[in-house]
Amino acid sequence: MAQGSKFLQRFYQKGVSRYWARIARNSKSADLPELRAQRLGARTLRQHLDTLISTAESRLALPMIGSNSFPKPHGTDWSWRPQLWRQPIPDKGRAAVENKEKLGEEVTLFHDCRISELTLRQLRNNRQRDLAPFGLRMDVFRFDGSFLSLVIDLPPESVQGLKRSHVIRVDTIVEMEKPLEIFARLNIRHGPNTEQVVRELPLKEEEIRVEFDLAYSNLNEKRVEQMWLDLIFEGPEMNQVILRDVTFSRRPRAEF
Template sequence: MAGIGDGWMSRAFSALALKRWSEAARMAETADLRQLRRQRSVARRLKDRLDRLIQVADGRLALPVLGNQSFPRPHDADWAWRPELWCGPLAVAGMSSVQSQSRLGREVTLFHDCAHSEITLRQLRNTREADLAAYGLRLDVFKFDGSYLSLAIDLPEASCDGLKRKHLIRIDTIVEMEKPLEIFARLNIRHGPNTEQIVRELPLHEEEIRVEFDLAYTKLNEKRVDRMWLDLIFEGPEMNQVILRDLTFSRRPRAEM
């Protein structure tokens, strides 16, 4: 067994520690209770540190790089962003029997109207060299007795700074699914008491899954914009698994005529 440091002494200590813990585990069924209680206390402290080491090592050693905000974007984009779920590990990696309005991380919320939830959400590590995002999101739906299922992604305040009706908002994503379904993207922009909504269907049959929202067709009050979010709406999700390998946003001004 290799040691945690360099040199033969480190390897020897590591091998001895592993041997002792292996023996303690083997004898746990018959060990004296006072001794077992002490071992459990030490093992828990050790486990906390090992879990932390494994978490950090997995994040640093696997591809792609954590926190990566690099992705293709229009050359004239004045804002671009990848949500945290696709950038780095969340404190809670997943949920099962997910209830409506459950949040995964700070920016992603699941909505549905199922009487009994058979839905799971899980962050997973992307390891393909082709993936620029460090993580992806897996949505598993088994029996589905509701009428709607959607993921809401809250955009940061920077997305609203200087937002004009001349802007185009673009989203790019990589989607994998077990069987075909329809996914709609609805951009919501709140300005004062009103909310503008633009809906586009994701072109899942195309190689590049990309949609743009043209704000020129809205009644946006540019002086009162204070929040923006995206809803991904899944049609007919029952007995399906959908993986969003990446999700990115960018904003650019429309070319002047």
């Protein structure tokens, strides 16, 4: 909106506000026919204002789009929330998702089903405790494959200065229709080799978090190239899984 239009709008709004303030002050002495007309106008205005207030409160209560805000451990030197949980993506949903099909720039689904009965969909988070603006819903119907995994490619910044003294933390918020096991496998490519560390997500705990201490790896710090995470779903048939949030952080391990 042009600056001149904004000025005129503010001027008009102040005039309307003064008009209704004057009517309110004079309502005790106004003629009854005039007061009846004013009451009708006030009720009509109140209906529009109530609609505006309700819509604004609902929208403003949602997590802010683009937010990269989430709790991080002390000493964190890199943190990240993937785009799919942070920004709206152009293609919000896929049905009959094929192997190696991407949703957004960073998330890829891998499976070996002959007939895909899998769907992926980005959804808007609207719960009070959600910090991520968006979530990812996966529906699995008949499943005739042997594996199902969601791969998240981490950005180049995640491996800049990466050392064996680092701890990589992954925090998630997961909802399921029925219990299943989910494993997180961190992959770090260094030269011709790929280091892999696997942790099971503690889905029964209040905070679903896993940490990968690279001190126990054979990481070649001088040749680190890329890092990605596999979320591996065991027994996913006839289930709906919602990942409300997925965040990553990196910190040097405390020395004792």
